Amino acid sequence: MHRSLQKKIFKALYLTISLTIISCHSYAAEEIIFGTDWRAQAEHGGFYQAQALGFYEELGLEVKIKQGGPQVNHSQQLVSGKIDFGMAPNSFIPLNFLEQSIPIIAIAAFFQRDPAVLIAHKSQNYSSLTDLKYKKIMISPDTRIGFWRFLRVRFGFNNQQIKPYTFNLAPFLANEELIQQGYLTSEPFLIKQTGIQPSVFLLADSGYNSYAGIVQCSEALIQENPALVTAFINASIKGWYSFLYDDPSPAFRLISADNPEMDRRLLEFAHQIMVNERLIDNEDSRVNGIGTMNLRRWKAFYETMVQDALYSPDLNISKVFTNQFASQSDAFKERQKKLRKGNQIDR
Incomplete structure (x- = not known):
């Protein structure tokens, strides 16, 4: 093969490969x-x-x-x-x-x-978060350093009310006097599926102005x-x-x-x-x-x-x-x- 033609072929091949690499990189x-x-x-x-x-x-x-x-x-x-x-x-x-x-x-x-809520049994006839003061409430460790602080400042809740929550509904379902944390979009639905009617208190309706997500x-x-x-x-x-x-x-x-x-x-x-x-x-x-x-x-x-x-x-x-x-x-x-x-x- 003539040397000049060979050089042209290699040059064209190099250019093609280079453009392919650039194209792939650009769209990766x-x-x-x-x-x-x-x-x-x-x-x-x-x-x-x-x-x-x-x-x-x-x-x-x-x-x-x-x-x-x-x-x-x-x-x-x-x-x-x-x-x-x-x-x-x-x-x-x-x-x-x-x-x-x-x-x-x-x-x-x-x-x-924020969809955070507190959930009680409807049979207890609570009408607001104020009614939950001094009641036993199941919350997680993260909630204790989260919205629980808001409840302490705004409603006077205290740490003696806290019972551990492990994201298991069983204790709540078995005890009408218990209250627990939850999400408006989740736990109320799951509780209703068991035949129990919950009272749901959305914290955002009571001044809790945290963003979420x-x-x-x-x-x-x-x-x-x-x-x-x-x-x-x-x-x-x-x-x-x-x-x-x-x-x-x-x-x-x-x-x-x-x-x-x-x-x-x-x-x-x-x-x-x-x-x-x-x-x-x-x-x-x-x-x-x-x-x-x-x-x-x-x-x-x-x-x-x-x-x-x-x-x-x-x-x-x-x-x-x-x-x-x-x-x-x-x-x-x-x-x-x-x-x-x-x-x-x-x-």
Whole structure:
């Protein structure tokens, strides 16, 4: 073969291989590990919906949803870099990071209203949280350093009321005088299935203004790869809109695959509660979109906990969260456009 022709062939081959490598690199999905706050359940529905419908993939992300649970510390894994994003169940976790000067920040809160509840037997005729003062209440160790502090400050509850809760309904079902913690989207349904009628007290209706379903990441990730953070939050928001207002079945299937113990009827119940009680999409989120937070609420929550001496009184609360990624997201704008179009058709 003529040397010049050989050189041209090698050059063309090299260029082809190089372009192929560049092309593959350009379209390779970025792998993300997202740690939730519990085993797969309806309260994670928007993330599973985004995964099921390819919303993450559309934005170049390969997201692995890692389940939480009673023996899983995703906060620790987030700090150590073993996961990229982590879900906090309440506003205490981000504030704890701020108090300890750990550079982890809240970037979206998917539950505008925390679904935490206290549950009593209807036969006891309690009408409000005030009636539960001095009664025996089963709570977990995490709750003792969580919303129990709110109940102490606001309603005068005391630690002598506490009985251990191990996420087993049996003690409650067997003793009419017992009260226990729960989630509005879960335990009331399970209790009713046994034939017992519960009285359910949603803490959010009594001044408990914690966010829930809070997604956090490191400040380093925000600085190094803001595009990745934007993509993950935008796809997640899109997933939540779809989960709430479209067919949630794709998410249900993935949730059941990850957690086979999850009953389809419970998933449907939880979905209905999330929509009807506006736990995720309420008057606040309808201004700037699902996932957004506001400083006023963070300050109010923080100041309540300062009364219980949980935090120092001089924290800069504006550093606990950012709306850089959730506020006015593309997913929110897409949702607004869809609603406007629907209104025009209705007219």
